[in-house]
Amino acid sequence: xxxxxxxxxxxxxxxxxxxxxxxxxxxxxxxxxxxxxxxxxxxxxxxxxxxxxxxxxxxxxxxxxxxxxxxxxxxxxxxxxxxxxxxxxxxxxxxxxxxxxxxxxxxxxxxxxxxxxxxxxxxxxxxxxxxxxxxxxxxxxxxxxxxxxxxxxxxxxxxxxxxxxxxxxxxxxxxxxxxxxxxxxxxxxxxxxxxxxxxxxxxxxxxxxxxxxxxxxxxxxxxxxxxxxxxxxxxxxxxxxxxxxxxxxxxxxxxxxxxxxxxxxxxxxxxxxxxxxxxxxxxxxxxxxxxxxxxxxxxxxxxxxxxxxxxxxxxxxxxxxxxxxxxxxxxxxxxxxxxxxxxxxxxxxxxxxxxxxxxxxxxxxxxxxxxxxxxxxxxxxxxxxxxxxxxxxxxxxxxxxxxxxxxxxxxxxxxxxxxxxxxxxxxxxxxxxxxxxxxxxxxxxxxxxxxxxxxxxxxxxxxxxxxxxxxxxxxxxxxxxxxxxxxxxxxxxxxxxxxxxxxxxxxxxxxxxxxxxxxxxxxxxxxxxxxxxxxxxxxxxxxxxxxxxxxxxxxxxxxxxxxxxxxxxxxxxxxxxxxxxxxxxxxxxxxxxxxxxxxxxxxxxxxxxxxxxxxxxxxxxxxxxxxxxxxxxxxxxxxxxxxxxxxxxxxxxxxxxxxxxxxxxxxxxxxxxxxxxxxxxxxxxxxxxxxxxxxxxxxxxxxxxxxxxxxxxxxxxxxxxxxxxxxxxxxxxxxxxxxxxxxxxxxxxxxxxxxxxxxxxxxxxxxxxxxxxxxxxxxxxxxxxxxxxxxxxxxxxxxxxxxxxxxxxxxxxxxxxxxxxxxxxxxxxxxxxxxxxxxxxxxxxxxxxxxxxxxxxxxxxxxxxxxxxxxxxxxxxxxxxxxxxxxxxxxxxxxxxxxxxxxxxxxxxx
Numbered sequence: 001x002x003x004x005x006x007x008x009x010x011x012x013x014x015x016x017x018x019x020x021x022x023x024x025x026x027x028x029x030x031x032x033x034x035x036x037x038x039x040x041x042x043x044x045x046x047x048x049x050x051x052x053x054x055x056x057x058x059x060x061x062x063x064x065x066x067x068x069x070x071x072x073x074x075x076x077x078x079x080x081x082x083x084x085x086x087x088x089x090x091x092x093x094x095x096x097x098x099x100x101x102x103x104x105x106x107x108x109x110x111x112x113x114x115x116x117x118x119x120x121x122x123x124x125x126x127x128x129x130x131x132x133x134x135x136x137x138x139x140x141x142x143x144x145x146x147x148x149x150x151x152x153x154x155x156x157x158x159x160x161x162x163x164x165x166x167x168x169x170x171x172x173x174x175x176x177x178x179x180x181x182x183x184x185x186x187x188x189x190x191x192x193x194x195x196x197x198x199x200x201x202x203x204x205x206x207x208x209x210x211x212x213x214x215x216x217x218x219x220x221x222x223x224x225x226x227x228x229x230x231x232x233x234x235x236x237x238x239x240x241x242x243x244x245x246x247x248x249x250x251x252x253x254x255x256x257x258x259x260x261x262x263x264x265x266x267x268x269x270x271x272x273x274x275x276x277x278x279x280x281x282x283x284x285x286x287x288x289x290x291x292x293x294x295x296x297x298x299x300x301x302x303x304x305x306x307x308x309x310x311x312x313x314x315x316x317x318x319x320x321x322x323x324x325x326x327x328x329x330x331x332x333x334x335x336x337x338x339x340x341x342x343x344x345x346x347x348x349x350x351x352x353x354x355x356x357x358x359x360x361x362x363x364x365x366x367x368x369x370x371x372x373x374x375x376x377x378x379x380x381x382x383x384x385x386x387x388x389x390x391x392x393x394x395x396x397x398x399x400x401x402x403x404x405x406x407x408x409x410x411x412x413x414x415x416x417x418x419x420x421x422x423x424x425x426x427x428x429x430x431x432x433x434x435x436x437x438x439x440x441x442x443x444x445x446x447x448x449x450x451x452x453x454x455x456x457x458x459x460x461x462x463x464x465x466x467x468x469x470x471x472x473x474x475x476x477x478x479x480x481x482x483x484x485x486x487x488x489x490x491x492x493x494x495x496x497x498x499x500x501x502x503x504x505x506x507x508x509x510x511x512x513x514x515x516x517x518x519x520x521x522x523x524x525x526x527x528x529x530x531x532x533x534x535x536x537x538x539x540x541x542x543x544x545x546x547x548x549x550x551x552x553x554x555x556x557x558x559x560x561x562x563x564x565x566x567x568x569x570x571x572x573x574x575x576x577x578x579x580x581x582x583x584x585x586x587x588x589x590x591x592x593x594x595x596x597x598x599x600x601x602x603x604x605x606x607x608x609x610x611x612x613x614x615x616x617x618x619x620x621x622x623x624x625x626x627x628x629x630x631x632x633x634x635x636x637x638x639x640x641x642x643x644x645x646x647x648x649x650x651x652x653x654x655x656x657x658x659x660x661x662x663x664x665x666x667x668x669x670x671x672x673x674x675x676x677x678x679x680x681x682x683x684x685x686x687x688x689x690x691x692x693x694x695x696x697x698x699x700x701x702x703x704x705x706x707x708x709x710x711x712x713x714x715x716x717x718x719x720x721x722x723x724x725x726x727x728x729x730x731x732x733x734x735x736x737x738x739x740x741x742x743x744x745x746x747x748x749x750x751x752x753x754x755x756x757x758x759x760x761x762x763x764x765x766x767x768x769x770x771x772x773x774x775x776x777x778x779x780x781x782x783x784x785x786x787x788x789x790x791x792x793x794x795x796x797x798x799x800x801x802x803x804x805x806x807x808x809x810x811x812x813x814x815x816x817x818x819x820x821x822x823x824x825x826x827x828x829x830x831x832x833x834x835x836x837x838x839x840x841x842x843x844x845x846x847x848x849x850x851x852x853x854x855x856x857x858x859x860x861x862x863x864x865x866x867x868x869x870x871x872x873x874x875x876x877x878x879x880x881x882x883x884x885x886x887x888x889x890x891x892x893x894x895x896x897x898x899x900x901x902x903x904x905x906x907x908x909x910x
């Protein structure tokens with residue numbers, strides 16, 4: 001990598017004359033880019049070793065369909081070592097005359113539109129991001145063809161922002177940038193039978209012209225379109241013998257020669273401050289402090305967006321604990337080993353522990369997004385735990401996105417203090433792992449030793465176990481305060497004795513949708529970019545997605561909110577994906593949580609419906625029909641559970657609770673659990689309608705005609721029954737529920753009416769009247785939409801709400817308080833009824849708030865202390881940490897940009 005670093009430093013020496021001819025860095029006469037298509041096994045086994053023998057790096061254009069699962073870790077490692085991964089599409093569509101492909105599914109370019117092609121390229125970018133953590137990827141046209149459905153998609157490709165450069169098929173040496181078409185970069189194809197002499201002659205032509213030569217290979221010593229491995233090696237050896245030729249990656253060289261046209265922003269430097277008691281590194285993306293007196297990471301925070309200074313205001317680390325070296329449960333805290341700092345590196349040498357064991361540690365910022373910590377055994381090998389990070393209790397606990405290992409997590413923190421001590425939440429994970437800190441961003445952690453893995457322990461504050469949130473143990477009040485004051489401990493271990501380990505921490509870009517048709521470069525979308533990932537939290541025990549890392553997401557009533565966002569969400573470059581977490585959340589529910597009534601047994605009655613909705617969105621995002629087929633008997637049971645809920649056969653689905661008035665020990669409830677929703681529950685019924693629509697699509701594509709027809713009949717009946725049952729002529733709104741005693745409970749709920757509109761249950765003119773009246777109610781009540789949209793737009797009566805007035809009086813929590821979950825439904829309904837100006841006002845006000853302010857208060861801070869719910873004035877009025885609060889961001893895609901969900905793909909024959 002040394003040569004690459006030197007060349008990178010020489011970028012600034014590249015200049016252009018008036019004719020834009022390329023003037024290479026000092027001593028260089030030309031440049032060569034070696035590219036390799038399709039992501040083949042021979043490239044991993046033969047090409048990369050040949051390149052790395054001379055410290056060269058290549059560019060590998062992968063296409064998703066042929067990348068083998070077992071090869072993904074190798075491609076990830078190649079990227080980490082400096083090789084570039086490029087986009088070669090997901091399915092490699094070419095013209096049918098090239099491929100001879102006419103059968104379904106049609107993968108010929110004649111079957112594609114330009115939009116189809118851009119969507120596929122975007123999908124492949126997401127796939128590559130999951131491997132290399134990079135959001136920008138160069139593109140290479142499959143078969144060097146850029147016409148989809150008869151239209152040239154090269155210019156739309158660059159205009160979409162999906163790629164900066166695209167490699168075409170024309171042969172040619174690049175000698176100036178004025179005539180360079182970024183959408184059709186020329187290259188020389190090297191296919192079967194080509195000799196090293198021919199390739200070297202092409203390179204020498206580039207030297208004579210002082211230009212850039214790009215060569216494309218497929219198989220080398222194997223696979224197809226094969227170039228002999230020895231001929232390839234002769235070319236690489238020749239390039240190594242010519243110090244006057246720069247061998248770089250595709251994007252690296254092209255970014256350099258197009259300075260001022262299409263180049264990345266100038267890299268910022270990392271500042272170091274050695275004043276006072278700490279050595280502090282600050283970049284736009286992280287702040288890091290180490291003690292001068294002993295080895296301790298005393299401060300650390302990140303900012304994936306690099307836009308604000310919140311990471312300088314609050315540490316991710318627990319004060320007095322931080323990050324320390326560990327040897328047999330002894331830490332480096334207060335050991336007498338002053339730091340030695342020279343330049344940018346901080347070292348601690350001969351750190352001596354009570355048993356006379358010696359360790360060493362060095363810290364160095366690699367770049368403005370990355371730093372590394374190297375820990376050595378002082379000449380001896382070490383194993384088990386060697387580094388420990390204590391995170392702060394006043395941040396929302398991080399999610400660890402990584403695959404679990406078979407290593408059993410430590411029992412160090414398991415000793416119970418009282419009978420109310422909550423169970424420790426813990427797990428072991430393999431690296432690389434991605435940590436997500438809500439409000440701050442993402443960090444990828446890697447180790448240079450395969451034996452290194454991490455453990456996550458969520459440890460309560462045992463001293464605060466007991467009744468502290470009231471005199472009764474309701475809802476686990478005996479442990480909630482201890483959880484709020486507890487925190488995550490992240491420890492690093494080795495399975496086998498090792499001499500040293502280098503841990504690399506990289507602040508990743510913000511993770512938000514990267515899809516054609518959505519441009520989020522406008523600063524008004526910064527709140528979306530900052531908070532989109534906050535929607536997804538993972539429980540380390542089950543690896544399911546709940547409202548936070550403590551609450552599991554197994555068939556959870558909120559799972560559908562996350563599932564709705566998953567099809568638009570890029571994957572993270574860790575070893576466990578959000579799609580996998582969604583699948584696990586559904587799978588465990590199907591395996592373990594179906595009751596005798598064919599419904600999911602969980603907190604909310606609507607968990608059956610939300611599980612089916614989530615299943616449909618999972619299928620949209622993954623096309624995993626094998627999962628559907630495997631669990632079809634269980635899925636059929638859930639569908640039956642939904643249909644059987646129509647106990648009086650009027651087309652409306654009934655909940656067990658009567659809904660006459662609020663009762664603490666009621667037999668069923670929904671997400672809005674502070675209200676007496678029951679019997680004919682409009683919220684539940686709209687979810688059932690959405691779930692059955694999804695299942696109708698699935699059954700139809702599986703050719704299960706009887707089941708599909710049965711659902712279609714029920715959906716047709718439901719449409720008229722819903723309007724007849726819930727429409728309240730007196731208010732001109734749809735009621736929240738009709739109780740068993742026949743009473744209409746209508747508090748002009750924004751979410752019930754908006755959801756009905758968004759699901760197409762309300763005709764157009766009535767929709768507009770309803771939305772206008774809801775908007776009028778809110779403005780008359782003084783809502784300015786800075787913090788969101790209320791659920792009910794008029795106060796809920798005493799008999800229909802929870803009994804604790806401090807929590808349930810008007811303007812607080814669910815009774816007129818503000819949460820981002822319900823805001824999505826209303827904003828989307830505004831867009832759907834043509835009220836774009838009003839929708840934009842609310843959406844952009846909320847996104848501005850979510851960029852400007854903290855959006856979490858940690859876990860279970862106590863009643864009226866959590867900002868996942870707020871009053872009109874912004875005061876906290878919640879008690880938990882709900883990832884549901886970020887659901888409104890989806891309206892930027894489905895509302896502002898009007899992006900539709902894709903259609904389910906045909907499962908094919910089995």
